[in-house]
Amino acid sequence: MTQLVTTEEMQELDQYTMTTIGLSEDVLIERAALAALDVLGAGAYDLSNVLVLVGLGNNGADGIALARLLHQLHIPVSLQFVGNANKAKPAVKHQLQIAEACGVPRSEKSDFKQASLIIDAIFGTGLNKDLPDGLQKMVKAANHIESTVVALDLPTGVNGTTGQIMGAALKAKTTISFGFIKAGVTKNPGKKSAGQVLVKDIGIVVPEDFQFSIKEQ
Numbered sequence: 001m002t003q004l005v006t007t008e009e010m011q012e013l014d015q016y017t018m019t020t021i022g023l024s025e026d027v028l029i030e031r032a033a034l035a036a037l038d039v040l041g042a043g044a045y046d047l048s049n050v051l052v053l054v055g056l057g058n059n060g061a062d063g064i065a066l067a068r069l070l071h072q073l074h075i076p077v078s079l080q081f082v083g084n085a086n087k088a089k090p091a092v093k094h095q096l097q098i099a100e101a102c103g104v105p106r107s108e109k110s111d112f113k114q115a116s117l118i119i120d121a122i123f124g125t126g127l128n129k130d131l132p133d134g135l136q137k138m139v140k141a142a143n144h145i146e147s148t149v150v151a152l153d154l155p156t157g158v159n160g161t162t163g164q165i166m167g168a169a170l171k172a173k174t175t176i177s178f179g180f181i182k183a184g185v186t187k188n189p190g191k192k193s194a195g196q197v198l199v200k201d202i203g204i205v206v207p208e209d210f211q212f213s214i215k216e217q
């Protein structure tokens with residue numbers, strides 16, 4: 001049996017875990033990154049040149065932490081920001097400081113053809129409007145050359161609740177869902193963008209009286 005969630009429910013559970021239970025945001029980010037590392041380390045991916053595409057919210061923070069973990073294992077990895085890093089959320093800036101201190105390389109221009117694997121850490125459950133035009137173009141270019149993409153939590157551009165495509169969506173080989181599978185990756189067209197969907201525990205706590213809006217499947 002699998003419990004699906006809407007993005008609103010996932011955000012509520014993230015908040016409950018942080019504010020009521022007291023597990024820090026950094027711990028959740030580190031666990032998300034470790035969970036993704038677990039998947040990548042299982043041997044199904046070419047890790048010879050990993051490119052992590054990073055957005056300005058916590059999905060990006062997960063990606064930066066993952067890049068650091070890969071770098072510390074001597075796996076060739078570089079980080080590329082999508083958007084202006086100065087406008088990033090505090091968690092992203094914090095992860096970036098740590099990554100820089102550890103010497104994780106940053107790349108300014110995307111060369112999708114060079115990458116053996118692209119990690120999509122641009123948008124997750126926070127996506128609430130269509131992708132900006134420039135990002136739509138970038139997503140389409142990446143899809144066009146059929147890069148191997150592993151999406152963190154959700155493929156960028158997929159509405160996590162409805163499965164709708166918000167302008168354009170990255171086509172992933174695998175989507176690693178943190179905590180719970182978001183309903184949007186079980187409904188087309190989001191399902192097609194998500195590829196194989198895996199779910200990984202990151203320590204999210206569910207209140208006893210919590211009512212999920214979707215029945216277990």
Ligand SMILES: NC(=O)C1=CN([C@@H]2O[C@H](COP(=O)(O)OP(=O)(O)OC[C@H]3O[C@@H](n4cnc5c(N)ncnc54)[C@H](O)[C@@H]3O)[C@@H](O)[C@H]2O)[C@@H](O)CC1
Pocket residue numbers: 014015018025028029032055056057058059060062089122123124125126127128129130131132152153154178202
């Ligand atoms: N406690 C938490 O909140 C946790 C979050 N985690 C990760 O963080 C993700 C959610 O993070 P965020 O809520 O920061 O959101 P995202 O990182 O998905 O998005 C970042 C922000 O971009 C803005 N935005 C939305 N749509 C946009 C658009 N079309 N164009 C431009 N800007 C747009 C929103 O303000 C949004 O908060 C999850 O999917 C998961 O990967 C995990 O690290 C676990 C813990």
Ligand SMILES: [K+]
Pocket residue numbers: 059120121122123124151152153154155156
């Ligand atoms: K993502």
